[in-house]
Amino acid sequence: MGGSVSPVVARLARPESASWVLSVYPQAREAGGCFVPSTPRRGGQGVRGQAADAERARDEAARRARAKLRRYCATNRLNRLGTLTYRGAGCHDPRQVRADLGVFFPVLRAHLGGGAFPYVWVPEWHPGGHGLHVHFAVGRFIKQSVIKRAWGRGFVSIKQLNDLPVGSGTLDQARLAARYLSKYVTKSFADADRPAGLHRYEVAQGFQPKAVRLTGHSADHVLGQASAGFGAAPVLRWSSADLSDWRGAPAIWAQWA
Template sequence: MRADLGVFFRRLRTALGGEPFPYVWVPEWHPGGHGLHAHFAVGKFVRQSLIRDAWGHGFVSIKLLSDLPVGSGRLEEARKAAGYLSKYVGKSFTDERVRHLKRYDVAEGFQPERVQVWGDSVDEVIGGASRMLGGLAPSQQWFSSEQEGWQGPPALWVQW
């Protein structure tokens, strides 16, 4: 699947004029477990016919991420796309088939910047990250301490 997606994104880039563009993709197992499909997001509108032609492997479905407040900018749009894709990343945490594999990938040259946030407590760290993200409160949180039988090191996951 990774190789097919590499070919797909090269074809799509060519169809869009050849300039590199940011994208992120997430794999998901079909509900019956018989194969994978991918969800992806790009930072601009792309016609379904271009996506279908670049993919060339079958079914293609697209949707415009909507329900954003009037005047929303690129940051709000990116958060909406990240929220959409993160639900598929989250599904894989309990799936033994992909438990130790990378759960997403991004366009070459567009990898996210690593940012460290320090604090003396979880609340301080989440508060610091929230301030860095414009003061938004997290929309979702997951704590290993709340998971019965958690076997790994202490962990948390937060989504804005």
């Protein structure tokens, strides 16, 4: 499973009997899943479109966003972090930032020969009041001068993430990049002035992680299948069973080196 899809792939539909369902992302080398009952749980009686617990719903949305971002970075080995800053008084218009980035990446791609490549970018309000700047990650070497020419609106920086233990590889670097970017995504959930309808981060299309779905009679069963595919036990493992205040379906998550 390390670089291909395992032959053990469960149906995407709801299982006929209660079981554990695990979504495995081979290239990202991680998996997450939960217990799925044979009969769907009845929905609550709250107002349609309105969460019963707004804070909990916001935290859950932030968690999902971080997970998607982490898997994208890991799958594509995005191990170089860059920053784009506006000159002068900066830019204080979130829509203008997105328009500028919509120009920047195609221009950068043209400077690099025209081929598509994976990337992710996240806007952040500058703590010094200079408006918005942009953090981005790529998985290839790009000269800073090329980035500056493509940006053309101010200052740029980029570096490979090498401040890791000896023996770390591009996967470890990409996971570190995702942790940095996830901080800015999480902050966006507390931004009350953020215009509705704008994505919290953007990625290059065509490079989304592919998932393999496994089913089993227990959490250990599905994690065992995944570990057999990776040829190793997970280096990190989390279970909702360890949380006394967990209110959702029983859930698990694991990550492999």
